[in-house]
Amino acid sequence: MDGVHRAGVPGVFAEVRDAGRTWRGASGVADVDTGRPVGPGMRQRVGSITKTFTAAAVMQQVERGRIDLDAPIGGYLPRLVPGERGRKITVRMLLNHTSGIPDYIRYAFPSLQAFPSGAASKSLDDNRFRQFRPAELIEMGLAAPPAGEPGATPGVYSNTNYLLLGQLLEQVTGATAEEYITRNVIERAGLRHTAFPTGPRIKGPHSRMYEALHGVIDPPRDYSVYNMSWVMTGAGLVSTMEDLNRFYGKLLDGGVVTRSSLAQMQRTVPVVALDGSTIEYGLGLHKVETEGCGTFWGHDGTVWGAGTTSLTRADGKRRMSVAINLMRWNEPDASGKPQHHPIDDALATLHRQAMCGDGDPRTKAVPRLSPSLP
Incomplete structure (x- = not known):
């Protein structure tokens, strides 16, 4: 973690569990102006890690016979997904990202399309306190050119x-959805510091969250106060590293959904992540194979200024959750493509150490799945 801080991240904190032992630590600062140190128990906007919670809630309804994974979404939501698309796209396709419906982020934040010009950050500032409706965001995604066939x-x-x-x-x-997930997923897993935000501010101890937008915002700007209505059931949760490790441990042990539901969640397909890499993705779960220390399941997440990764080994014994308070640090080259940065190597080393007990610098970082530049 000190290496990640030295490479340029203001603050990093983590919890690692292994066969009944728990380690927590932090490096750097939560506030670059005051020098307030970051702490391992701080709350974090965990971004698309929220997707595992949402998927688990859907699987609970599958268990009760209220949702059929292979039924068309148009049968449930005919007004939101009408016509042929509604007949072809199933609930499973939404869960594993094979629906062909594109992401709405670039339409909700239109100035991002100006990247790498200085105007790219305008939408971030304009939408700090905007209250989006899910239906309007969904309409943006459905109106965009399809990303593929269902x-x-x-x-x-x-x-x-x-x-x-x-x-x-x-x-x-x-x-x-937020009420249902809270009662039936968050509370069932025994999480004490995990919740959907009810306003733009995070309750409890937390770090400031700095966004660089690939060099467009220099120095990086604090976006820790933000209305998260633009991504609630996709990436809205606030949590702690302790809670995330507990959640994934409970999930993989059959404590949140049944074993048969978990087996469905672990049926993966290839999916193109937002960083362009192809990953193995199930129903709200990302599969990560390591060299020599097993298969891990979990998710990562980023929102403006905050990044989190939480992965648990298939046997549930080794769990790691890591949070950072700076995002999109890679500045673009002449063609506009973000360049490699020492932070990338430092994070890869930290992830490897947290997952496997060694810090092989050749290990690639976990792909970034959650809201990013299109």
């Missing part, structure tokens, strides 16, 4: 899918 692989990672799943949960449970 059911085709590789799938294409899209936040639109998980906003639709949030609307599906509301349709079949009669509660808001």
Whole structure:
């Protein structure tokens, strides 16, 4: 973690569990102006790690017979996904990103399309306190050119899918998706510091969250106060590293969904992540194979200024959750493509050490799945 801080991240904190032992630590600062140190128990906007919670909630409704994984989404949400698309796209395709529905982020934040010009950050500032409706974001995704044919692989990672799943949960449970996930996933897993935000500020101890937007914002700007309505059931949760390790341990042990539901969640397909790499993705779960220390399951997440990775080994004994308070640090080259940065190598070393007990610098970093530049 000191290496990640030295490479340029203001603050990094983590928890690692291994066969009953727990290690927590932090390096750097939570506030670059005051020098306030970062702490291992701080709360974090965990971004697309939220997708595992949403997927688990959907699987609970599958267990109760209220949702059919292979039923068309148009049968549940005919107004949101009408016509042929609604008939072809199934609930499973939303969960594993093979729906062909593109991401709405670049349409909700239109100035991002100006990258790498200085105007690219305008939408971030304009939307700090905007209250988005899920339906308007879903409409943006559905109105955009399709990312592929429904059911085709590789799938294409899209936040639109998980906003639709949030609307599906509301349709079949009669509660808001956030209320249902809180009662039936967060509370069932015994998490004490995990919640959907009810306003733009994070409750409890947390770090400031700095966004560089690939060099467009220099120095990086604090976006820790933000209305997360633009991505709630896709990436809205606030949590701690302790809670994330507990959650994935419970999930893989059958404590959140049944074993048969977990088996469905672990059926992977190739999916193109937002960094352009192809990964193995199940139903709200990312599969990571390591050299010599086993298969891990989990997710990562980024929002403006905050990045988190949480992975648990298949046997549940080794768990790691790592948080950082700087995002999109890679400045572009002459062609506009983000360049490699020492932070990338430092994070790869930290992830390897947290997962396997060694810090092989040749190990690639876990792909970034959650909201990023299109």
